[in-house]
Amino acid sequence: MCGLVVYVLRVSSENDGSEGKVASTCDELDQVFRQVLTGRGQDGWRTVRRTSHGENKSWMMTVGASTLSLRGGGPDQHVLPREEVSEHGDGALLGWNGEVFEWTGRSEWEGRGSSGSLGTDENDSDAVLCALGMARQGDDEDLLTLLDSIRGPWALVYFDPFRRRLWWGRDRMGRRSLLMNVAAHPDIHGMNRNQQPVRFWVASVCPLSLQTENVVEVPTNGLWYMDLDTGRVSVIPRASWSLEVIPERDPRGAPRHENWARTSFLPASTRRSGKVFLPMKEAQALERFLSEMCQAVDRRLVGLGTRGETNIGILFSGGLDSLVLARLAMEQMSSNFLHASVDLINVSFGSAPFDSPDRQSSIQAFQELDKLARIQFCNVKLKLLLVDVSMDEADEKRSEIAQLIYPCDTPMDHSIRSALWFASKAHGRNFETGVVETSETKVLLSGLGADELLAGYKGRHRSVHARGGDASLLQELDADLSRLWWRNLGRDDRVVSAHNRELRHPFLDESLVQLICDIEPRHLFNMTLPDGIGDKMILRRAACCLGLSESLSQRPKKALQFGSNSKKIIESKKERR
Structure with a gap:
């Protein structure tokens, strides 16, 4: 995991001292982005700056990254961005x-046989850089095809010195944060009237001083690029389809640009609306679901260590979703490690x-x-960490957290982000010992x-089902999954990563x-049954198969902001003001 930033500024072709102004601005931006x-x-933290003087335009570009080392060696081997030196004295x-x-398309670009996995000591950024170096020799679409063959979350910025292009993008679901300033179209790195460099940038987080209405989540509609000869921005599109949603208006907080929200x-x-599903009996569906759930959790143990001792944390409400994750994590860690702890x-x-x-x-x-x-997984130590947040503590961190989640700014964003920020800080009291500690995961x-x-979502989903049955509900679920990139995932990644931790989503495994x-x-849910039974029905049955009690597996849904009381505290503080 890391924090990314790239900014490109035009340098005047005239000998008027503008290059010095641009360099000074780059130095200022280095400090601003490094802080966030x-x-x-x-x-680790590293920036690499490139200056190019071409016939049509000259420009100065800086790529920077901070790094959390989880895979393939120690911090010295992980400092990003990676640099690949070309034969022409330039570098990607x-x-x-x-x-x-997993990486289904790796062998096509690297010629390493049919294996789609990386070694436990292999650095994935090195592997991606190598594959991109091969793919860029083909069509533009080859880069997107390569990246979409990766199973796992990603966001990247990539400079191709041969085509003089800067690329950036996210995985299809948008599981890693990436923001950009859309105000600069079409001449995205021009100079303004006062000869001050226009600040075009792409970054994981937006500093407070750069927050404007033109900052947006990088959409997952494809792989974006800037032609550094013309300054024009384009996108290599992914295939897309229109959402059939009711009501016709976009939900609160939807992107204002293009038609991305729909x-x-x-x-x-x-796409489940109008789909012909695989013929499957209920028992077979449950068996396959459980098997894929186990594998999804197991895949997300990568980077936690070797066969020795390791730990992982779970954002734990005690509800069905986190309960099943905890149970599966215990099983997988017991099999993969000699000693493990689950916080x-x-x-x-x-x-x-x-x-x-x-x-x-x-x-x-x-x-x-x-x-x-204690009975089945004796080599796994389970710990419950209780994080208590007073009204004053929540208010003290309000501004800091609001800066992190920008451009997300709905009332729901503010109540959820506070709960997530304090939970991912993971500083609380051990339930068994009473000792105040911070999780090391x-x-x-x-x-x-x-x-x-x-x-x-029992209220909204049941209402939709009551109006239009399964057909309407499937349309709503299509929209829910498709909107995660701007509604939840970028925001959550920014909040959790601020504590030097990485957030992983087993339920979003491809x-x-x-x-x-x-x-x-009909094997997944049955909205004619009561809350706690019909919603997420297959997951509740899976919980019982895993040996969890009926009282826990049938507990009704309680949203984070309500179950933690964060909504009540955040909104009551507003009223007091």
Whole structure:
């Protein structure tokens, strides 16, 4: 994981001292971005600056990255961006923020046989840079094809010195944050009337001084690039399809530019509205679902260490999603490591944190899981970390957190981001010992995606189903999954990564998502059954198969902002003001 930034500024072709002004501006931007990005990776920080004087335009470009080392050696081997020196004395630059869990198209570009996986000591940024160097020799579409063959979250910036292009983009789901300033179209690195360099940039986080209405989440509609000879911005598009959503108006917080909020850039095979599903019996669907869930969790253990000792954290409400993740993480870590620890992190707001719904459910769930671990997974140590947040603490961090989540700015964003920020800080009291401590884990698992895939938002999803049955509900679920890139994922990545931790989403594993989208809806949910039974029905049955009690597996959904009381505290503080 890392924090990325790239900015490109035009240098005047006349000998008027503008190059010095541009260099000075680059120095200032270096400091501004370093302040907001080093929290995302404290193992290293590096910037590489390039200046080019061409016939039509001259420009100065800086690529920078902070790094959290999780794979392929120590911090000295991880400092990004990687530099590949070309035969012509120039070099490609890669800023990579991602995890390669599987790579179906790697062999085509690297000629390494049919293997689609990386070695445990292999650095994925090196592998991506090598493959990009081969793919850039073909058509533009080859770069996107290569990147879309990667299974795992990613965001990147990539400078191709041969075509004089700067590329940037995110995976189809948008699981890693990347922002850009859209104000600079079409002459994106021109000079203004006062000869001050126009600040075009792409970055993981937007500094406060650069926050304007023109800053947006980089859409997942394709792979973007800037032609450095003309300054024009284009995109190599992914295939897309229109969302059939009701009501016709876009939801609050939707992107204001283009028609991104009403378009899906996910594979057409994940579209469930009007789909012919795979014929499957209920028992077979459950068996395959459980198998893919296990593999999805197992894949997200990459980078946690060798066969020795390791740990992982789970954002833990005690609800169904985090409960199943905890149970599967215990099983997979018990098999993969000699000694492992799982930190279950629960957050609660207010003067009486033990009164919050999530606090009570997390304690009950921990006690059941701990008994299970002592019997079946003796080499796994389970810990419940209770994070209590007072009204004053929440208010003290309000501005800092608001800067992180920008451009997300709805009331829901503010209540969720506070809960997520304090939970991912992971500083709280050990439930068993009473000792205040901070989790040492660098990786946190989140249950995001389960509700969007399995009809878990009981109020909205049940209302949609009541109006139009399964057909309308499937349209709504298509929209929910397709909107994660601007509604949840970028925001959550920015918040969690500020604590030098990486957020991983097993429910958004590509293979698991595809399987769920292939299973008949009647095996996934049944909205004619009560809350806690019909919603996320297949996941509740999976929980029972994993040995979890019916009382826990049938617990109704409680959203993070309500279960933790963050919404109540954040909004009551506003009223007091």
